[in-house]
Amino acid sequence: MTEDNHSLTTECILMGFTDHPELKTLLFVVFLAVYLITMVGNLGLVVLIHMERRLHSPMYIFLGNLALMDSCCSCAITPKMLENFFSVDKIISLYECMAQCYFLCLAETADCFLLAAMAYDRYVAICSPLQYHTMMSKKLCMQMTTGAYIAGNVHSIIQLGFLFRLIFFCIWFLLENVRR
Numbered sequence: 001m002t003e004d005n006h007s008l009t010t011e012c013i014l015m016g017f018t019d020h021p022e023l024k025t026l027l028f029v030v031f032l033a034v035y036l037i038t039m040v041g042n043l044g045l046v047v048l049i050h051m052e053r054r055l056h057s058p059m060y061i062f063l064g065n066l067a068l069m070d071s072c073c074s075c076a077i078t079p080k081m082l083e084n085f086f087s088v089d090k091i092i093s094l095y096e097c098m099a100q101c102y103f104l105c106l107a108e109t110a111d112c113f114l115l116a117a118m119a120y121d122r123y124v125a126i127c128s129p130l131q132y133h134t135m136m137s138k139k140l141c142m143q144m145t146t147g148a149y150i151a152g153n154v155h156s157i158i159q160l161g162f163l164f165r166l167i168f169f170c171i172w173f174l175l176e177n178v179r180r
Contacts, residue, residue, distance in 0.1 A: 075105035110152030
């Protein structure tokens with residue numbers, strides 16, 4: 001009676017940009033600099049819009065939220081990538097990968113909906129300039145921003161659900177083929 005191996009892999013090995021050790025430090029510094037510039041620029045914009053009362057118009061509220069989501073997008077992927085440059089094992093767990101996928105999907109989907117809201121705001125400002133303040137109120141702006149975040153969250157949960165379902169289907173398929 002033989003026993004089959006039924007172990008499951010819950011980790012992935014991340015492949016890097018290069019296998020040349022002399023380039024790893026240079027790439028790390030370049031990506032760290034781009035990451036820091038992105039974070040300082042976007043978060044500085046968010047703080048500026050929040051602090052300056054004259055910038056509390058719908059266009060700048062959308063712009064501040066877009067900068068915030070861009071920062072979240074950078075935070076979802078870049079820290080693990082920077083860690084991977086000097087990591088020996090270059091392993092990411094399945095749950096870390098799913099968390100990265102969720103936050104990246106959330107940020108990107110919210111970005112898309114915020115851009116759509118910004119397009120509507122500019123459309124109203126250009127096509128109906130005299131009615132702009134009645135059509136595009138701060139309340140509607142906040143509702144559209146909240147809707148963008150809710151839509152991003154719902155989309156991310158759906159995508160993650162499909163991903164987990166696919167993983168469990170693959171595991172089930174492998175186990176069924178091992179039994180035969």
